[in-house]
Amino acid sequence: MTRPSVLLSVFLLLAPALVYAQEPAQRDSLEHFRDSLTTVHDTTSLIALESRLIDQAKADRDNAMLHLKLGFLALRMADLGSKSRYDDAGSEFEWASELQPEWPYPWLGLGLTEAGDADSTYGVRARLRAVFGHDQMTLASNAMVHAVGVDSSFVPALTGLVDVTARQRLNARPEEVLALLRRAAGTPAGTSLEYLLARGRMERDLGYFDSAAVVFQAYLDHDGKHDLGTFELARTLLASHHLEAQNLYYQVAGSRDSFVIAGLRRDVALIAGDSGLARFDSAGQDGRVEFLARFWNWRDHYDMRKDGERLAEHYRRLYYARRYFLRIPRRRLITGFQEYIPKQLEFDARGEIYIRHGEPTERVDPPDFCAVSWRYARGDGDLIFHFAGSPAENNYELVSQVFKVCDAENLWLSRVVAWSPFYRKLVAAGPRSLPLNSLNQELQAARDIQEAVTSDRYELTYANTLPAASQVVAVGRSDGGSMVHFAIAIPGEQLKPDTTYGIISYLVRTRIVVLSSSGQVLASSDLTRRHRTDAVIPKGQFFTVRDTLTVPPGMATYRIAVEQDSSRGGIFPRDSLLVGRFGFAGDPLSMSDLVLGSRGINLAWLATREDTVFFNPLRTFREGSSMELYFEVYGLGRTTYRTQLAVRKQGRDRAEFTLSFSDPAGGDITRSRRTVDLSRLNRGDYLIDVVVTAGDGRRVRQSRGFRVVKE
Numbered sequence: 001m002t003r004p005s006v007l008l009s010v011f012l013l014l015a016p017a018l019v020y021a022q023e024p025a026q027r028d029s030l031e032h033f034r035d036s037l038t039t040v041h042d043t044t045s046l047i048a049l050e051s052r053l054i055d056q057a058k059a060d061r062d063n064a065m066l067h068l069k070l071g072f073l074a075l076r077m078a079d080l081g082s083k084s085r086y087d088d089a090g091s092e093f094e095w096a097s098e099l100q101p102e103w104p105y106p107w108l109g110l111g112l113t114e115a116g117d118a119d120s121t122y123g124v125r126a127r128l129r130a131v132f133g134h135d136q137m138t139l140a141s142n143a144m145v146h147a148v149g150v151d152s153s154f155v156p157a158l159t160g161l162v163d164v165t166a167r168q169r170l171n172a173r174p175e176e177v178l179a180l181l182r183r184a185a186g187t188p189a190g191t192s193l194e195y196l197l198a199r200g201r202m203e204r205d206l207g208y209f210d211s212a213a214v215v216f217q218a219y220l221d222h223d224g225k226h227d228l229g230t231f232e233l234a235r236t237l238l239a240s241h242h243l244e245a246q247n248l249y250y251q252v253a254g255s256r257d258s259f260v261i262a263g264l265r266r267d268v269a270l271i272a273g274d275s276g277l278a279r280f281d282s283a284g285q286d287g288r289v290e291f292l293a294r295f296w297n298w299r300d301h302y303d304m305r306k307d308g309e310r311l312a313e314h315y316r317r318l319y320y321a322r323r324y325f326l327r328i329p330r331r332r333l334i335t336g337f338q339e340y341i342p343k344q345l346e347f348d349a350r351g352e353i354y355i356r357h358g359e360p361t362e363r364v365d366p367p368d369f370c371a372v373s374w375r376y377a378r379g380d381g382d383l384i385f386h387f388a389g390s391p392a393e394n395n396y397e398l399v400s401q402v403f404k405v406c407d408a409e410n411l412w413l414s415r416v417v418a419w420s421p422f423y424r425k426l427v428a429a430g431p432r433s434l435p436l437n438s439l440n441q442e443l444q445a446a447r448d449i450q451e452a453v454t455s456d457r458y459e460l461t462y463a464n465t466l467p468a469a470s471q472v473v474a475v476g477r478s479d480g481g482s483m484v485h486f487a488i489a490i491p492g493e494q495l496k497p498d499t500t501y502g503i504i505s506y507l508v509r510t511r512i513v514v515l516s517s518s519g520q521v522l523a524s525s526d527l528t529r530r531h532r533t534d535a536v537i538p539k540g541q542f543f544t545v546r547d548t549l550t551v552p553p554g555m556a557t558y559r560i561a562v563e564q565d566s567s568r569g570g571i572f573p574r575d576s577l578l579v580g581r582f583g584f585a586g587d588p589l590s591m592s593d594l595v596l597g598s599r600g601i602n603l604a605w606l607a608t609r610e611d612t613v614f615f616n617p618l619r620t621f622r623e624g625s626s627m628e629l630y631f632e633v634y635g636l637g638r639t640t641y642r643t644q645l646a647v648r649k650q651g652r653d654r655a656e657f658t659l660s661f662s663d664p665a666g667g668d669i670t671r672s673r674r675t676v677d678l679s680r681l682n683r684g685d686y687l688i689d690v691v692v693t694a695g696d697g698r699r700v701r702q703s704r705g706f707r708v709v710k711e
Helices: 008-012 024-038 043-059 064-079 085-099 104-117 124-131 136-150 155-167 174-186 193-205 209-221 226-239 243-252 258-302 309-324 349-357 411-419 421-429 431-453
Strands: 362-364 372-376 383-390 395-399 469-478 481-491 504-516 521-533 542-551 554-565 568-571 575-579 595-597 604-606 612-614 620-622 626-637 640-649 655-664 667-677 684-693 699-709
Touching: 024 064, 043 064, 064 085, 064 104, 085 104, 104 136, 104 155, 136 155, 136 174, 155 174, 155 193, 174 193, 193 209, 193 226, 193 309, 209 226, 226 243, 226 258, 226 309, 243 258, 243 309, 258 309, 258 349, 258 504, 258 521, 309 349, 349 372, 349 383, 349 395, 349 431, 362 411, 372 411, 383 431, 395 431, 411 421, 421 431, 469 554, 469 575, 469 595, 469 626, 481 504, 481 554, 481 575, 504 542, 521 542, 595 612, 612 626, 626 640, 626 684, 626 699, 640 667, 655 667
Parallel strands: 620 699
Antiparallel strands: 362 372, 372 383, 383 395, 469 481, 481 542, 504 521, 504 554, 554 568, 554 575, 595 626, 604 612, 626 667, 640 655, 640 684, 684 699
8 A cells, every 4th residue: 555655844835824624513523533432442343333334435435534434443443452454544544635635634544544553663674764754653744744734723633743753763853843833823723732732842852941831831821731731841940940840840749640640750760760669659649749859859968959959950861861862762782792771762871871860071972983982070980981882873772891892092092091090001001901901991881880870960060170178077966966077178279259349258168968878868068158358368278167967876978069159169079987976874985086176277166165176177287286186075974084195107006106194074975175286296197096994994996197297
């Protein structure tokens, strides 16, 4: 059977005049017939109906309405599993198109037939047909465009065209389809709820978020389904980083609308994993909002972001991936050495990595290079990924054995050589070392892939690095846990002063997150401070800040980020911290961290009215200076305790000097402040070791490193 193939570009030139060659009553009759078919699931009754319609058609062969009904009836039976019925449907719609070429319904039917019969994979034959525009999805698109060409307000064809374009992987022309949709806004279709939803989704998929938001708002204004419209509007606004739209998102998260629930689940599934999806499913309507709030807010805190930033970034990434990384289904995998085969089939491997980790710091892309390579700069260590595939098909998979795809002397290596010490070592060693180095590269790539596909991040990034130093100590207690102090110092010459109105000031933002060993966020802060100074901070002096968080006892990790603006900042590598249980009656003897401070650094904590604790974020002291030492001991009771202090050079057992003293204990909390003379120490790295012995012989110990520098 030959079906008409109409070039899309021809119909984009048609004038938008309305053609009502098909009477409204006929259209209503067809829509009622189509609606009635969707409620029938018994093919026996459908076959009986078909037999009656065929008898009528034999008596009235030129009745286009009968052929249209037979076509839609065959389509319904094909949907129910009788795939051979697609040919029957196509014949009936083609006949109707010859009888009434100016009716839109025959062309709609032909488009639905081609789309329904389209193979779910693109084998060699399908790709070859696509080269000449004869693949089924292209034929479906052309037929839908023909329907719009004869009636630019024909909503079923407009919405069908959006659906076909979303499914089409080869020869898709979404911008031209969107032009048709926009043209239809001035027709009676412009207020159709189905049209508004379809157009809004296409505007969004193509990155026109502002236009999409206007269309979805129009859908709501025309009394569209409230939860559905609000959900689509929220996703659109979030994709353009309107963080306030998270309120709309959570507003409909508890909806009973099946489409909203499915959409929420599908969006989360891209990064949640099986366990996350199980929690989503078990949460039910009442717990869904709470689950999603925890899911997204945890990620915000983990990456030191504002509430809502990770959710918004997820939708930006999702729609970017839909534009550039949609997978072309294949019967076979692209290469024989993929490291990871994704569970989802909507996006290729680049899409999955992009949705999980966002825009890479650096890219190497074909056609100039043998592979696609991405680098993600991270405070905890960079991630590097390599993708192999076909640029023509826009379909790539993750590979660990990249040297089976790329020659070591390829131009590709000259671009990635600066990405890690491994590649620099490879170039320096020469081609002869390739076998051994290939194995090392493969092992590291496999580790990066495993981490990437089981995690997701929204790492803070800055164009200009802002160096900083810190001292993090657990000392003191407050309601809810122990106190952890973060003392931070930034070189003054690295900061840009604000001299507005002749007043010198510095604006610095600090972000901190403390995590449990399982990754749970225990505490976080995000503070922006402005400090006025009498003069610009000179080279060699520092801008210092201190923050304090309450953290439950136990092993934890923490991260710190400092920034002056969106382009200047720095991220500390993740570090570990043991937080003690401080100062509760009946607890065993314990000791806080040691605080090593300097009076010359304007950074102090008033532990009590009598006890001022000084910090030194740099943990460096000049030759001949002194150190302010502070620590707390818990559980001594009312007795006398003994302190032994030793300072030794790093890597040596012999102490440079020792101190010993006895004092009365202060009960549940005993605070100790000492000034330690460092004049006997030369430049170098040292360790201060403090041992406290209770009256009954119990002992606790803490150590901390510091450096002595030239005066």
